[in-house]
Amino acid sequence: MTSPTNSPHDVVIVGGGTAGLSAAVTLARSLRDVVVIDAGEPRNAPAAGAHNLLGREGIPPLELLEAGRREALAYGAQIHRGRASTARRTADGFELTLADGATVTARRLLLATGLVDELPDVPGVRELWGTQVLHCPYCHGYEVRGTRIGVIATGSNAVHQTLLLRQLSADVTLFLHEGPEPDDEAWDQLAALGVTVVIGQVRELARDGDRLRAVVLADGHSFAVDAVAVQPRFVARGDLYEQIGGTQTENPMGRHLTAGPTGATELPGVWAAGNAGDLSAMVGASAAQGVLAGAAINADLVMADVRVAVRERADRARVVGAGAAAGTNGLAGDFSPVMEARVAELVLGDRRHGFAVDG
Ligand SMILES: Cc1cc2nc3c(=O)[nH]c(=O)nc-3n(C[C@H](O)[C@H](O)[C@H](O)COP(=O)(O)OP(=O)(O)OC[C@H]3O[C@@H](n4cnc5c(N)ncnc54)[C@H](O)[C@@H]3O)c2cc1C
Numbered sequence: 001m002t003s004p005t006n007s008p009h010d011v012v013i014v015g016g017g018t019a020g021l022s023a024a025v026t027l028a029r030s031l032r033d034v035v036v037i038d039a040g041e042p043r044n045a046p047a048a049g050a051h052n053l054l055g056r057e058g059i060p061p062l063e064l065l066e067a068g069r070r071e072a073l074a075y076g077a078q079i080h081r082g083r084a085s086t087a088r089r090t091a092d093g094f095e096l097t098l099a100d101g102a103t104v105t106a107r108r109l110l111l112a113t114g115l116v117d118e119l120p121d122v123p124g125v126r127e128l129w130g131t132q133v134l135h136c137p138y139c140h141g142y143e144v145r146g147t148r149i150g151v152i153a154t155g156s157n158a159v160h161q162t163l164l165l166r167q168l169s170a171d172v173t174l175f176l177h178e179g180p181e182p183d184d185e186a187w188d189q190l191a192a193l194g195v196t197v198v199i200g201q202v203r204e205l206a207r208d209g210d211r212l213r214a215v216v217l218a219d220g221h222s223f224a225v226d227a228v229a230v231q232p233r234f235v236a237r238g239d240l241y242e243q244i245g246g247t248q249t250e251n252p253m254g255r256h257l258t259a260g261p262t263g264a265t266e267l268p269g270v271w272a273a274g275n276a277g278d279l280s281a282m283v284g285a286s287a288a289q290g291v292l293a294g295a296a297i298n299a300d301l302v303m304a305d306v307r308v309a310v311r312e313r314a315d316r317a318r319v320v321g322a323g324a325a326a327g328t329n330g331l332a333g334d335f336s337p338v339m340e341a342r343v344a345e346l347v348l349g350d351r352r353h354g355f356a357v358d359g
Contacts, residue, residue: 008092008093008105008106008107009033009034009035009078009104009105009106009107010027010032010033010034010106010107010108010301011027011032011033011034011035011106011107011108011109011110011297011301012034012035012036012037012094012096012104012105012106012108012109012110013027013034013035013036013037013110013112014037014038014084014087014096014109014110014111014112014113014240015036015037015038015039015111015112015113015114015237015274015276016036016037016038016040016065016068016069016079016112017038017042017043017065017112017114017274017275017286018042018064018065018068018274018283018286018287018290019112019114019273019274019275019276019281019286019287019289019290019293020036020038020110020112020273020274020290021036021065021068021069021071021072021290022068022273022286022287022288022289022290022291022294023110023112023273023290023291023293023294023297024036024072024077024079024290024294025068025071025072025075025077025291025294026290026291026294026295026298027077027294027297027298028072028075028076028077029075030294030295030298031076032297032298032301034077034078035077035078035079035080035104035106036072036077036078036079036080037080037082037083037084037096037098037104038079038080038081038082039081039082039083040081041114042061042062042065042114043114043115043117043275044061044130044139044283045061045062045130046129046130046131047061047130047131047139047140048060048131048143049061050064050283051138051139051140051142051143052138052139052282052283052284053283053284054284061283064283080098080104082098082099082100082102083098083099084096084097084098084099084104084240085097085098085099086240086243087109087240087241087243087244088243088244089244089245089269090105092105092107093105093106093107093108093109093269094106094107094108094109094244094269094270096109096240107269107301107304108269108270108271108297108300108301109244109269109270109271110263110270110271110272110273110293110294110297111238111240111241111257111265111270111271111272111273111276111277112272112273112274112276112286112290112293113236113237113238113240113276114236114237114274114275114276115234115235115236115237115254115256115275115276115279116234116235116236116237117129117135117232117233117234118232118233118234118235118254119133119230119232120152120154120177120178120230120231120232122152122177122202122203122204122205122230123203123204123205124204124205124206124207124212125152125205125228125230127205127207127210128205128207128210128212128228131210132144132211132212132226132227132228133205133212133227133228133229133230134227134228134229134230135161135229135230135231135232136282137161137164137165137167137168137229138282139282141164141165141168142168144168144169144226144227145168145169146168146169146170147169147171147226147227148169148171148173148224148225148226148227149165149168149169149171149172149173149225149226149227149228149229150172150173150174150175150215150223150225150227150228150229151165151172151173151174151175151228151229151230152175152177152202152215152228152229152230153174153175153176153177153178153179153180153231154177154178154179154230154231155179155180155231155233155252156179156180156252157231157252157253158174158179158231159174159182159186159189159190161229161231162174162190162195162229163189163190163193165229166193166195170194172193172195172196173195173196173197173198173215173223173225174190174195174196174197174198175198175200175202175215175217175223176197176198176199176200177200177201177202178201182197198217198223200217200218200219200221201217201218202215202216202217202218203216203217203218204216205228206222212225212226212227212228213225215228233253233254234253234254234255234256234275234279235254235255236248236254236255236256236257236275236276236277236279237276238255238256238257238276241257241265241267241270241272241276244267244270245267246258246265246266246267246270247266251279253279253280254279256275256276256277256278256279257272257276257277258277259271259272259273259276259277259278261292262292262293262295262296263277263289263292263293263296264296265277269300271293271296271297272293273286273289273290273292273293274286274289274290277289
């Protein structure tokens with residue numbers, strides 16, 4: 001970890017999770033001056049392992065990020081532990097202010113800030129989140145296979161989630177709680193798969209220490225379970241994006257930054273990667289999006305620099321032409337070593353070739 005320098009960087013990445021670090025590696029490998037600002041709160045921190053990650057199956061999430069930081073640093077990226085609190089557009093790019101008062105400037109901005117899981121307000125859910133309370137059958141459904149699973153409905157996705165979990169266990173109970181009443185088709189599906197449906201408000205998750213014991217209803221009825229699934233609302237961390245004029249997209253799952261396939265947003269110079277722009281991206285997809293965004297940003301900077309180089313070259317050629325017409329710059333008259341040297345100097349600068357001329 002380093003302190004960010006104030007010098008303008010090529011790219012500042014906010015967020016050092018899988019998406020941000022993957023982008024940092026891609027950019028640093030393109031010899032870009034890149035700085036990552038990371039508050040150190042990756043979404044899957046409470047989970048024991050990151051699953052569905054080929055080659056690193058089940059690796060503890062923080063261990064994966066530690067390895068990612070080492071890789072990014074080895075290629076020359078800077079990583080700064082801190083929180084970016086404000087962002088503004090400047091003439092040359094962007095300026096971020098960090099919570100500790102430091103400022104960071106860069107030509108391009110990548111927001112890899114992840115999302116916040118807004119959990120149902122049921123006592124016990126937050127305490128067991130990521131261990132025995134889960135949301136994603138692919139992330140940790142296998143780990144609770146064959147056990148007693150309760151689904152606490154809060155959203156329209158609850159029945160679908162129940163059907164997915166039923167693939168992993170024959171003992172699944174759907175607590176309707178605050179979820180919408182299933183339609184006829186859903187009732188048929190739940191009945192056909194032998195899912196127990198419980199009507200009534202859930203009061204709390206009963207626990208023995210840090211072990212989940214039961215789902216308890218408001219009327220006092222208690223149902224023994226080993227794991228519980230919920231449907232959080234997924235809310236991207238989008239405040240910096242809004243500060244520079246971005247508008248977020250609302251969908252039934254939550255809210256996210258609006259980004260295209262390579263992460264480019266509606267705001268010139270601003271990209272998004274990972275859960276900030278894609279609420280359903282898992283670790284592998286977030287990493288892939290980071291790489292894509294990193295490559296797209298590098299290509300954008302390359303083309304910006306190419307445009308400047310072409311313009312400067314054209315300007316130099318115009319000077320030569322004007323000089324020739326006016327008979328100045330040593331370019332007037334017949335061809336001579338002096339004229340050749342002057343033309344090479346004006347057009348090619350340090351890369352010039354041609355006759356060596358003294359004086
Ligand atoms: C409990 C749980 C278990 C999961 N298990 C799996 C699994 O097994 N397999 C799988 O593929 N996926 C899993 N996921 C999903 C996984 O967490 C996400 O896919 C992944 O974290 C997305 O990466 P990201 O880089 O977009 O965001 P994050 O990993 O959330 O990283 C975002 C980073 O940005 C930082 N940040 C945000 N705002 C700022 C700011 N203003 N300034 C500085 N830093 C900032 C945060 O502190 C954080 O470090 C799980 C999710 C949860 C909730």
